[in-house]
Amino acid sequence: QVQLIESGGxxxxxxxxxxxxxxxxxxxxxxxxxxxxxxAPGKDREFVAANRRGAYDTYYADSVKGRFTISRDNxxxxxxxxxxxxxxxxxxxxxxxxxxxxxxxxxxxxxxSTWGQGTQVTVAS
Numbered sequence: 001q002v003q004l005i006e007s008g009g010x011x012x013x014x015x016x017x018x019x020x021x022x023x024x025x026x027x028x029x030x031x032x033x034x035x036x037x038x039x040a041p042g043k044d045r046e047f048v049a050a051n052r053r054g055a056y057d058t059y060y061a062d063s064v065k066g067r068f069t070i071s072r073d074n075x076x077x078x079x080x081x082x083x084x085x086x087x088x089x090x091x092x093x094x095x096x097x098x099x100x101x102x103x104x105x106x107x108x109x110x111x112x113s114t115w116g117q118g119t120q121v122t123v124a125s
Contacts, residue, residue, distance in 0.1 A: 002026045002114050004096045009119030012086055016123070020081040022096030022116060029072065033101055034079045035112060036070060038092035038121075045095065047107040049081060059106055064090075086123045093118040 008020040022034070035050035049070040050059045058070055069082040079096060095118045101111025 002098070004098060004114055004116035006094065006096045006116040006119040009094060009121045011122045011124065013125050014087055014123055016086050017082070017084045018086065018121060020083065020094055020096075020119060020121070022079040022081075024077055024079075024098065029077060029079060029098060032098045033106065033111075034070075034072070035097045035099075035106070036079075036081045036094055037097060037109065038090075038094045039118075040092040043092075045109055047109075048094070050101075050106050051079070052106075061107075083121070086121075088123050088125075091121060091123050093120050 003025040005023050005025065006020060008018060010018060012018055031053065033050055033052045036048040037045050038048050039045040047061050048064055049068055051070045051072065067085045071080045096116040097112035098114045099112035105111035
């Protein structure tokens with residue numbers, strides 16, 4: 001059974017950085033597309049970033065482009081989301097997901113079959 005476990009969330013001030021991690025249990029994540037989504041209170045879950053097999057096949061939401069970076073470790077067991085220049089509007093629960101979406105669904109929740117439990121990120125002064 002594939003499980004995803006996120007960690008690294010916390011309370012930070014505007015402008016600070018955080019690095020989220022997502023470990024795949026029961027899978028190496030090497031052959032699947034991995035993504036990060038987030039959900040703020042009262043809002044729908046929204047796409048943040050995704051990475052397909054291959055270092056250059058990455059996708060970002062416009063709201064995080066240039067500030068967030070998705071990456072994988074060499075063993076392909078862990079996926080990271082480096083978040084720099086955090087803003088209060090980045091406050092949300094962040095979820096890791098994996099699946100085999102086609103290009104038209106890579107930014108949608110329907111493209112992913114396995115989800116982690118989420119980690120809270122709060123940006124406040």
